[in-house]
Every structure is written in C-alpha cells, then in structure tokens.
Amino acid sequence: MIRFDAVSKRYPGGRDALSDVSFEIAERQMVFLTGHSGAGKSTLLKLIMLMERPSRGQVFVGGQNLARLGRRQIPGLRRQVGVVFQNHQLLFDRTVYDNVALPLLIAGLGQKETGRRVRAALSKVGLSGKEGQLPIALSGGEQQRVGIARAVVNKPPVLLADEPTGNLDPVLSREIMALFGEFNQVGVTVLIATHDLELIEEIDHPKMQLSAGRVVS
C-alpha cells in the first residue's frame, strides 16, 4: 500500500532528513514509526502526502508512483490519505461539525450524506452530541478526536498520524491508539509516527525505527 524505494530527502542547506529509505507497508497493515525528534518521521509522512518531494528514490501509494503526480493531482492523492496531526490543525472559528465535514464538502458530497457520515465519524470517536460546539470549548483529547474524525470521515484507505498523542496523558493516549487499532480492524492501512515507545510497547503491531534518516529496525 505504501512503498519507499531508496528514498532520500535533503533539505536546502544540506541537511539529510532521510537517506536511502526503503520499506513496504501492506494493505490493512498497521505500523508504528518510531525514533527521536529529528529522526525523519515527519519528513517520511510528508513524502506520502506530497507535502514534500523526495530528492532521490520513489514513493508509491496504492501502487501509484507519486513522482508521476503533478501539482493538480495532489488533491486527489490527499483525499485517499487521512492525516492526524499533533497540533490537530482544526479550524477554530468553525464548529466541530463543520471541521469534520470539510473533506466531504471538498469531495462534493450531498448535504444529507454529509450529515450522516459526520455523525457516524463523531460517534465512532466518542464525540456524539458535540457537533455544534467550537473546538476551543473542547479538551485536548477531544480536539484530537475531532482531528481523527476528520481524517476518517472520507473513508480513506490510508491513515497517517504524526505524534497523535504528543500532548495527551497516558490514559487518553491509550484510548487514541485503541481508536486507530479499530480503524485498522475495518481495513484501513495505518502508519503512526510516535516517539512514545512506552505507549506502543504493549501494542502488537510492526514497528519501524528511524535514526538519523535511516531505517534501523
């Protein structure tokens, strides 16, 4: 589902964020990406979403070579890849409903279907009844759940998460990870970047460790 072929990424200024990274994540797999801050986890995720392009090597998502995608095809790719950010990236002047509905609005879904899916996604993350609230009125854990609901409302085949539990206490973190596990159970390919080794120790999924831009295990 996600394949890296000898991918390197060098940022202007000469810093190598990734060097010669190759791996493959099968469909329906859930994989943890670990490593210290600055090991290249975020860069790796950005390459999958075409927020960055590799300096060398090739990235495939769903069998599609991302090097072949032009600027105009980036939105199409991003609709296939749900993303959860550490800082949520929510719109604080919009209600929870509007935040979650955004990908469906972009996809041009009808109002009825949108309402149905938004409510389903919110109920899935345990936020039923909070549709009308503004994100600022929610706790950090709840805000993260809104972000997750937005990432999955479009039913993307791939779900990425960049430090989704970075700001949360261990109990909430475990809940969030369990949530990702549930999405994986229904067939979504999940890749989660985290530096919280303690948290994922007890979770039985493949782990891939990055160190200084290289895959070490």
Added chain:
Amino acid sequence: MTDRKPTPGATRQQLRPGLRSWLVHHRSVALQTLKDIADQGLANFLSCLVIGIAMALPTLFYLTLINVAQVSERWDGQPRLSLYLSAGAKPTAVLAKVSGLAAGSDVDLISSEDALMQFASSSGFSDVLLALDDNPLPSVIEVRPEGSVREVGLLIEELSRLTDVDDVTADIAWIERLNALVQFGEYLVIVVGLLLAFGVTLSIGNTIRLSIENRRAEILVVKLVGGTDAFVRRPFLYLGLWYGLGGAVLCCLMLWGSMLLLQAPLHVLIASYEASFSLRGLMVADVAALVLIGVVLGIMGASLSVGRHLRKIEPQ
C-alpha cells in the same frame, strides 16, 4: 511490510462531485462570503466606496459628454450655406443640381435681379444702381442643409466643386470645434476609464490579498485534506465579485446624487439660452453596464491576487 502487490483499486474509491452539489457549494460559498462581508461592515463598505468613487469619476465625465454631444446634435442654428454663382451661369440649372446634391435640405434661389431690387429698395442707392449698365450682383443659392456636421462638411466640398459655383461660404467652424472637443473628450473618457479600471482591479486585488492572509490557516487545512485549487480559490473570487458589485451599486447611487445636485444649476444655465433641454441621467442600460463592469473587475482583481498569493501558501 512484505506484500508487494500494488492495489490501485483501493485508491480509486473517490467521491464523484455531482453537478448538483457543485452548485449547492457555489451557492453556499456565495452566501457565506456575503455574510463575511456584512460581518465586517464598515471596513468593507469603505473598500466598496473606493471602488465606487473610482468608477463614478469616468462615468460622470461620460455622462457630461453625452449631454454636450446631445446639445450639439440638436442645435437649431444649422449653418446656412451661400453659393455664389459665376456670372455666366444659368441659375435655374444650378439650382436643380444643388437640389439633387442636397436632398432633403431647404434650397432657395436669389437671382441677381432679385438681389439687385432688394438691395436697391433697402440701401437707398437705387439711383446709382440704375445708372449701371450691368447688374454687379451674382445670383445666390441658399442651402440649409440637414444632417451632422460631418455630412455638411462633405456637402460643402461637393457643392464647391460644381462648375458654375464661384464660392461657398458657411460658418460651421464653431460646430467643428465643438465636435472635435467632444471627440477628444471621448478618448479622454476611455483613457481615464482604463486607468481607473486598473486602479479598481489593484484595489480589489489588495483587499483580497489581506483576506487571503487572514484565512491562511483555513487554506492550509483545506489543502491538506485534498481541496483543489478551484475549491480554495472559489470564496475569494466570490469576495471579489461582491466587492465589484458593491462598488458598482455605490457608484450608481453617487451618480444619482450628483445628478440631483447638478440639475438645478444646469436648468438655470440652459434657460438663459432659451433652449429646451432635458438632462440625460443614468439609464437602466448604464446601470447594467456599470454593474457588469464592477463584477468583471472584481473577479479579475480577485483572480489576479489569488493567482499570485495562493501558490505561496502550501502546507509545510
């Protein structure tokens, strides 16, 4: 991490945007941007006012021009042409030719005999004139031509080419000057109009740029979750449309007010010339044209600004 089989099918479960939902989205974006504008009433009113003033100036000039042109067209002091015939000419034959050339005009023949008698009776030189062997006065044909100044000019050229016509006199220089002035004014309106249209476009573009900066976070999120360029652009284009429309409406209101203010002094002026004249104000077609221009400039300014600034906002 072992399965190497590509699964393109899984990525194709895209949601096809139907035309209906596309239209619904357009409507909701249009209404939402309008609401955003209303929420920041004063600032946006001022933006529209700037656009309105910039549009009102050339339009006011244009209306003045139309009215001046209207005066010159309806001027009843049509030039009177006098054709002095050569001594050997047969006046009636020339008269027929002239009537042919100046169809639809009043044509009068004053034969040399008539002229002499008139002169004799009015001047008191009758004794002297009777003492002359020959009649020194030429026959004269008077023409009151119909048509525009241009057509009259052409007619004069044709008439002076007739063999038996010695000379043609006409006093139309002042009309020609007025006409040239009106024509110059037309060019001036176009030039000033283009400059101000450029100004309006830039002004709208700048307003849109500020709006883009204000909504930076939203643009980033929309791009992250797969919003196309068209989707991101749409609200700003509508914003430009509303600014242009608002500017055009304010422009019409200002012109209407100006006309009300100018009407009274203008009537005093016109009455002093004892002419009947009604001020041609803004007509429905003018309002429609202004609205169209405003909307087009608005969308143009917005799309220029959006094209320049949206590219720079990419999720990092």
